[in-house]
Amino acid sequence: MHSMAYGDQPALICELVDWARACGFAVTAAGKGTKYLPAYHDSTPDTVWAHYGLDAEQAAAAGMNARMFNSFLDGTKSAIEMAAVANATGLGAPEGGLVFPPCGRDDLPHALRPRALGGQLEGPGMVEVVSSLERDGRPVYRDLRWGVYVTIEAPTNYAAACFRQYGLTTDATGRFAAMYKPFHLIGLELNVSILSAALRGEATGTPRSFTADVVAVAKRDLTAGTELDGEGGFTVWGRLTTAARSLADGALPIGLAHGVRLTAPVTKGQVVRWSDVAIDEADEAVSLRRALEAQARAAAS
Structure with a gap:
């Protein structure tokens, strides 16, 4: 058995997708938050620490690896993680790359809709990463930098009414809503994967297709x-x-x-x-x- 590691964001995203589908909701988008600006794609191990507000001495004292943290920043890690989610869930990947729209928790249902409906997605059922920074560098209000999310579409008018009545964050139409987890604890949550595999014989996310x-x-x-x-x-x-x-x-x-x-x-x-x-x-x-x-x-x- 191959399994994603619970606590890392891909496994948590797959869990949200499973939850949404099991409830009968159409998954509009799923993904995570991160710190992103377009200039970060050019970042190198020599420039990475300034983007984190650190100097090389502080990073070295903390045992931080420049190449690893640069892969977090330049978009590579986000791309790999979203590929893993797409290949595990069958959700689509944007052909031209992740857009990284600036988006806080309250705006997820609005921003993570297809462009034809006023959102940021190429189409329905996509993976995407939201940025905790506006394009001018200002922090996004109630950002999701450490978290994961899924946006869903109500299959019926009754379900849409329930979204509103039960307090889900929705877009203006009330048909799109979001569920999110504002944090991930990486290795501290790994036991969920271990116990799921050992006791249930189930993976916490595994690749199923080359999407x-x-x-x-x-x-x-x-x-x-x-x-x-x-x-x-x-x-x-x-x-x-x-x-x-x-x-x-x-x-x-x-x-x-x-x-x-x-x-x-x-x-x-x-x-x-x-x-x-x-x-x-x-x-x-x-x-x-x-x-x-x-x-x-x-x-x-």
């Missing part, structure tokens, strides 16, 4: 011969997309964008492709990825 992928995107103009340094590094960050778009583009997954050299230049903001790098096809991780891609193409044909 979403995380592709490597250049942080700066990269020349041929540049060695990519993967998650949280100086050269690339991970952007969420659909598995179909990733395969169509021949995109290099972020998990394999480490320790490989470019054979062609890649401009800032461009997706790195398999054809742009010298790859060791005999590497076990590469072989597994190639097998996944072949399986996905066969299923789509």
